[in-house]
Amino acid sequence: MTPKPEAFKIASAGLISGWLLLFVLAPNLLVAGLSLLSRSPAGFAGWPATLDNYRRLTDPVYLHVFAESFATALVATLLCLLLGYPFAYGLARARPRLRPLLLTLVIVPFWTNSLARIYAIRGLLAAKGEVNHLLLAAELIDQPVRLLYTQAAEIVGLVYVLLPFMILPLYGSLEKLDPRLLEAAQDLGAGPFQRFRHLVLPLTLPGIVAGCLLVFLPALGLFYVGDVLGGSRHLLVGNLLKDQFLEAQDWPFGAAASLMLIGLLLAFLALYARAAKRIAPDG
Amino acid sequence: MTARPAVPECSGKSDNSAMPTPPPIASFRAVTKRYGAQTVLPEFGLDLREGELLTLLGPSGCGKTTVLRLLAGFEIPDSGEILLDGRALAGVPPEARNVNTVFQSYALFPHLSVFENVAFGLKMRKLGGAEIRDRTESALRMVRLEGLGGRRPLQLSGGQQQRVALARALVNRPRLLLLDECLSALDYQLRREMQLELKSLQRQTGITFLFVTHDREEALSISDRIAVMRAGRIEQLGPPRDIYERPANLFVAQFAGESNVLTATVTAITGPGTLAVDLAGKPLAVQSGRHFGIGAKLALVLRPEDLRVHDDAAVENGLAGRVLERTYRGVTLDTLIALDAGPRIKACEFFREDAPALDHPPGQRVRVNWAPGWEIVLPHDA
Structure with a gap:
C-alpha cells in the first residue's frame, strides 16, 4: 500500500481536468455568455441581456450565407469521401511494409502551412496559371478560362487541404476490418458488390462519419480558403465569423454564430456515437 | 490378423463391398498446392462419399485446412483438379x-443480429422474404437457438456463437459442409456436447460433412471415415476403428491414440501370421498380417488400455518391470512402469469388481501382459 500511485493519479487527472476547465470550458462559457449580451459602442459588449443575436441568425442575408457555405462544405465533404475511400482502402490492403510510406505521403502536406499551400493553388488556378497553360497547350480551350474566385476553386482548395482528415479515420476503420468476415460473406454467396454493401460499408461507417465530421466542420470555417480562392463572393461561415469579430466589431453576434457551429458539431458527434454503437453494442 | 472381438459395423458401409460404389460427391485429383517454395499438398487425392462425415486428422501445418480452403475456393490449386458432383x-x-x-x-457478422447472420446466405441468393424467414427460423430451431434471433453475436456465449455459425452455413442446404477446427475454441465439456450435436445434425440433414481437426478423440468419436494426414499426404484413410486398431504405420498409430512403442527383432517365423521376436533379450510371440524377414526390426505398439499389470509372482508371462508412478484418474488407474528391457510403458486400467489387486505401489516389481494378438506390429521405420 504505497500512496504514490494514488497521488500520481490525482495529480494527472487534476492537471488534465484543470487544463480542460481553464482552456476549453471557460472560453466556451465566455462565448456562450457573450452571445446573450448586446453590442456596445463603448466596449465590445454590454447589457441588456438579449436573444436578439440568435434571432438575427435567421435573417435571410445570413441564412443565404449559411446555405451557400453548407452546400460548398457538403460538396467538398462528398468529394473527399469519394477520393479518400478508395485511397484508404488501397492503403489498408497494401503490403504492411509499404503502409508507413503511404501514410507518410498522406501526412507530408501538413508540414507546410496550409495558408501557403492555398496560395500555391491560387497560383495554379490563376488566369495565367499552370492549369490554364496546360489546357491551352492541349488545345482544349482557345483562351484562358476563369478558374479563380469561383465556388469550384473554393471547393478544390477545401478538398486539397482537408483530404487527409478524411483518409486517416477511414484508414483506421478499414484496417480494422477483419478479412475473415469478407471470406465468410463470400462463402455465403456474396459477390464483390454485395460484400461491399453488406459488410465493408456498414463496418466502416464509424470511419466514414468521423471523416465527414473532420472535413465538413472545418470546411465551414476555413475563412482563408474563402478569401484567397473564392474572392469575397463566396462566403463561408468562417468568413462571417471572422468579419463579425474583426471588421464589424459585433462580438455578441459572432459568438452566437460560433455557438451554432458548436451545436452542429455536437449533433454530428451524437450521430457518430450511434454509428459506432451499431457495430459494437457492448462498448 | 488381430484377435480383437468383432463389433458389428454401425453404418453398414464397408470399404470392400462388392456393390458398385456411387460416384463421389467431391474429388481431389492430383491436386498440388504451393506457397512460395513450400509445397503444402503434393499431388493430393481424396474422394468424398455422399452423406458421410469425413474427418481430416493431422498435426498443425499438415495441409488439412488448405484442403478445405481449396474446396471452398479461397485457394487455387497449382495443378490437378477438384470436382464437385x-x-x-x-x-x-x-x-x-x-x-x-x-x-x-x-x-459472425458483428453488425448483424443472429437472425440476419443466419439469413445472410439466403438474402444473397435473393430468395423471397417469407422463404427466408421460414428457413432461417427452422435453422435456428435446429441448433436450439429459437428466441435468440434478435441478439447480436457478441452477446452470445461461445457455444451459442458456434451454433449460429453452423445454422448460418446449414440454412443454405449446401452439397458439402466444411468445418475448420470449429470446436477447438470451446471448453472440454461443451466440445463433447457439440460433437454429439454435430453428428446428429449431420444425420438429420444428410449433408456431407468434411471436418478438420487435430483432436484424435474428436475425430474417432464423430467420423464415418478418417483421413490421417502428414505433410500434405494422407497416411491412412478408413473408418475410426481401422485407424485406431489397424494403423498403417507408426505415425498413424501414435497420432490416433496413446501408444507404447517397443522395438523388437524378428527371430523366427513360427506360422502363418505369427512371429517370434526378441525384445531386448526376451523372447516374445506376436501376431501380424504383414511379412517380415528374419532379423527385421519392427515396432510393437501397445495401447495403454490393452495392458494388464500383475504382481511379479502372480503370472509367468509378460514383460517384467518396476512401478515408477501411479496416477488415479477416477475412471482409470494409470501406472507408469520401467521395463527391465529398458523403455518405460504406461498402462491404463479400468476399475473392476473382480480385480481387487489393481493397485501397485511405486517400487513394486510387476509383470505386464496383454491379450495375445492385441499388439500392433509395424515396420520400424514407418
Whole structure:
C-alpha cells in the first residue's frame, strides 16, 4: 500500500481536468455568455441581456450565407469521401511494409502551412496559371478560362487541404476490418458488390462519419480558403465569423454564430456515437 | 490378423463391398498446392462419399485446412483438379460454389443480429422474404437457438456463437459442409456436447460433412471415415476403428491414440501370421498380417488400455518391470512402469469388481501382459 500511485493519479487527472476547465470550458462559457449580451459602442459588449443575436441568425442575408457555405462544405465533404475511400482502402490492403510510406505521403502536406499551400493553388488556378497553360497547350480551350474566385476553386482548395482528415479515420476503420468476415460473406454467396454493401460499408461507417465530421466542420470555417480562392463572393461561415469579430466589431453576434457551429458539431458527434454503437453494442 | 472381438459395423458401409460404389460427391485429383517454395499438398487425392462425415486428422501445418480452403475456393490449386458432383471447380469463385464453411473463428457478422447472420446466405441468393424467414427460423430451431434471433453475436456465449455459425452455413442446404477446427475454441465439456450435436445434425440433414481437426478423440468419436494426414499426404484413410486398431504405420498409430512403442527383432517365423521376436533379450510371440524377414526390426505398439499389470509372482508371462508412478484418474488407474528391457510403458486400467489387486505401489516389481494378438506390429521405420 504505497500512496504514490494514488497521488500520481490525482495529480494527472487534476492537471488534465484543470487544463480542460481553464482552456476549453471557460472560453466556451465566455462565448456562450457573450452571445446573450448586446453590442456596445463603448466596449465590445454590454447589457441588456438579449436573444436578439440568435434571432438575427435567421435573417435571410445570413441564412443565404449559411446555405451557400453548407452546400460548398457538403460538396467538398462528398468529394473527399469519394477520393479518400478508395485511397484508404488501397492503403489498408497494401503490403504492411509499404503502409508507413503511404501514410507518410498522406501526412507530408501538413508540414507546410496550409495558408501557403492555398496560395500555391491560387497560383495554379490563376488566369495565367499552370492549369490554364496546360489546357491551352492541349488545345482544349482557345483562351484562358476563369478558374479563380469561383465556388469550384473554393471547393478544390477545401478538398486539397482537408483530404487527409478524411483518409486517416477511414484508414483506421478499414484496417480494422477483419478479412475473415469478407471470406465468410463470400462463402455465403456474396459477390464483390454485395460484400461491399453488406459488410465493408456498414463496418466502416464509424470511419466514414468521423471523416465527414473532420472535413465538413472545418470546411465551414476555413475563412482563408474563402478569401484567397473564392474572392469575397463566396462566403463561408468562417468568413462571417471572422468579419463579425474583426471588421464589424459585433462580438455578441459572432459568438452566437460560433455557438451554432458548436451545436452542429455536437449533433454530428451524437450521430457518430450511434454509428459506432451499431457495430459494437457492448462498448 | 488381430484377435480383437468383432463389433458389428454401425453404418453398414464397408470399404470392400462388392456393390458398385456411387460416384463421389467431391474429388481431389492430383491436386498440388504451393506457397512460395513450400509445397503444402503434393499431388493430393481424396474422394468424398455422399452423406458421410469425413474427418481430416493431422498435426498443425499438415495441409488439412488448405484442403478445405481449396474446396471452398479461397485457394487455387497449382495443378490437378477438384470436382464437385462431377464438375470441375476451376474458375468457379467461392460465392458460386454450393459449399459452405464453418470457420474456426466463426466469423459472425458483428453488425448483424443472429437472425440476419443466419439469413445472410439466403438474402444473397435473393430468395423471397417469407422463404427466408421460414428457413432461417427452422435453422435456428435446429441448433436450439429459437428466441435468440434478435441478439447480436457478441452477446452470445461461445457455444451459442458456434451454433449460429453452423445454422448460418446449414440454412443454405449446401452439397458439402466444411468445418475448420470449429470446436477447438470451446471448453472440454461443451466440445463433447457439440460433437454429439454435430453428428446428429449431420444425420438429420444428410449433408456431407468434411471436418478438420487435430483432436484424435474428436475425430474417432464423430467420423464415418478418417483421413490421417502428414505433410500434405494422407497416411491412412478408413473408418475410426481401422485407424485406431489397424494403423498403417507408426505415425498413424501414435497420432490416433496413446501408444507404447517397443522395438523388437524378428527371430523366427513360427506360422502363418505369427512371429517370434526378441525384445531386448526376451523372447516374445506376436501376431501380424504383414511379412517380415528374419532379423527385421519392427515396432510393437501397445495401447495403454490393452495392458494388464500383475504382481511379479502372480503370472509367468509378460514383460517384467518396476512401478515408477501411479496416477488415479477416477475412471482409470494409470501406472507408469520401467521395463527391465529398458523403455518405460504406461498402462491404463479400468476399475473392476473382480480385480481387487489393481493397485501397485511405486517400487513394486510387476509383470505386464496383454491379450495375445492385441499388439500392433509395424515396420520400424514407418
